[in-house]
Amino acid sequence: MNPFRYERAADAPSAVALLAQAPNGAFLAGGTNLVDHLKLGVRQPELLVDVTHLPFDRIEPLPDGGVRIGALVRNSDLAADRTIRQRYPLLSEALLAGASGQLRNLATTGGNLLQRTRCVYSGCPAREGYHRELAILGTSEACVATHPSDMAVALVALDAQVHTLGPAGARTIPLVDLHRLPGKEPQRDTLLEHGELITAVDLPPLAFAARSRYRKVRDRASYAFALVSVAAALDVADGVVRDVRLALGGVAHKPWRAWKAEAALRGTPATEKTFQRAAEAELADAQPLPGNAFKVSLARNLIVRTLLDLLETAEEETQP
Numbered sequence: 396m397n398p399f400r401y402e403r404a405a406d407a408p409s410a411v412a413l414l415a416q417a418p419n420g421a422f423l424a425g426g427t428n429l430v431d432h433l434k435l436g437v438r439q440p441e442l443l444v445d446v447t448h449l450p451f452d453r454i455e456p457l458p459d460g461g462v463r464i465g466a467l468v469r470n471s472d473l474a475a476d477r478t479i480r481q482r483y484p485l486l487s488e489a490l491l492a493g494a495s496g497q498l499r500n501l502a503t504t505g506g507n508l509l510q511r512t513r514c515v516y517s518g519c520p521a522r523e524g525y526h527r528e529l530a531i532l533g534t535s536e537a538c539v540a541t542h543p544s545d546m547a548v549a550l551v552a553l554d555a556q557v558h559t560l561g562p563a564g565a566r567t568i569p570l571v572d573l574h575r576l577p578g579k580e581p582q583r584d585t586l587l588e589h590g591e592l593i594t595a596v597d598l599p600p601l602a603f604a605a606r607s608r609y610r611k612v613r614d615r616a617s618y619a620f621a622l623v624s625v626a627a628a629l630d631v632a633d634g635v636v637r638d639v640r641l642a643l644g645g646v647a648h649k650p651w652r653a654w655k656a657e658a659a660l661r662g663t664p665a666t667e668k669t670f671q672r673a674a675e676a677e678l679a680d681a682q683p684l685p686g687n688a689f690k691v692s693l694a695r696n697l698i699v700r701t702l703l704d705l706l707e708t709a710e711e712e713t714q715p
């Protein structure tokens with residue numbers, strides 16, 4: 396590991412100011428992703444700014460009925476929070492589907508969002524290599540790596556907003572826009588500028604998110620990244636889809652909001668057939684590689700099964 400300076404930030408503005416002076420420096424939160432990269436030599440920062448003592452460790456109600464999650468709320472605490480479990484169960488399920496208990500105890504909301512893609516290649520010979528975990532949507536010639544965070548998939552489905560403080564001031568970014576598709580700059584995972592600190596994530600009020608699910612398919616039952624995952628919330632009335640939120644993990648360089656499937660579902664009868672058509676509409680643009688073509692049918696089946704599960708729950712709830 397290369398030598399580096401360590402500073403503990405007293406407040407958010409000084410954390411930002413410290414990092415602004417270190418072009419290769421980084422914020423340190425739980426360290427569960429960053430420290431791996433330091434050990435592997437993937438990152439060689441001259442300065443680490445420890446942000447773990449900043450006052451962003453609370454989950455608070457917002458005046459509009461939404462919820463604010465501080466950037467330093469640990470993944471375990473967020474998953475266990477009563478409000479999150481009751482009102483946004485897909486978020487709790489997504490967190491519990493990720494990493495391990497020990498890692499979740501350290502990992503933070505901000506760090507989870509900014510974990511790097513887990514590509515074993517550098518170069519990039521991935522297209523001619525082993526494809527099983529790679530992307531099928533939104534890929535470029537330069538990169539076919541997938542975004543690793545489970546939590547981010549649930550947050551994208553929920554229309555979460557990210558608050559940041561950077562050298563240019565504070566801003567709010569829709570989470571769906573935070574992560575980038577690779578294009579010609581695959582090394583830039585997000586649109587954040589150097590030294591921009593995530594301070595909080597807001598969940599808007601969404602009554603039907605109380606009926607939501609996160610489902611993850613992976614090669615082992617635990618401690619593995621998603622081959623494909625689905626975050627879904629469904630609002631059904633009189634057998635018709637009134638509203639829906641759908642996002643996919645493990646298929647693209649960013650958490651993939653399934654806008655086309657959502658549009659195909661709204662106002663249609665809630666049946667297996669319409670769920671299937673919607674999934675196919677979303678996956679029509681998929682460009683799988685020879686070794687991951689299975690992800691197209693896996694994603695389709697996972698979307699359909701998850702929506703059917705939510706429909707069954709809705710029907711049970713409305714039975715006299």
Ligand SMILES: Cc1cc2nc3c(=O)[nH]c(=O)nc-3n(C[C@H](O)[C@H](O)[C@H](O)COP(=O)(O)OP(=O)(O)OC[C@H]3O[C@@H](n4cnc5c(N)ncnc54)[C@H](O)[C@@H]3O)c2cc1C
Nearest residue numbers: 424425426427428429493494503505506507509544545593
């Ligand atoms: C073995 C293993 C298995 C895993 N499996 C999964 C899995 O199945 N699903 C899953 O989703 N994740 C998985 N993870 C990843 C884990 O969720 C992340 O490592 C963790 O969430 C990162 O959070 P952290 O606080 O430790 O971030 P850190 O490692 O501290 O930071 C990560 C990055 O974010 C930056 N950063 C941190 N906080 C902020 C902030 N507030 N503002 C701006 N930048 C910031 C850091 O500079 C760094 O670049 C796994 C990790 C390991 C080691």
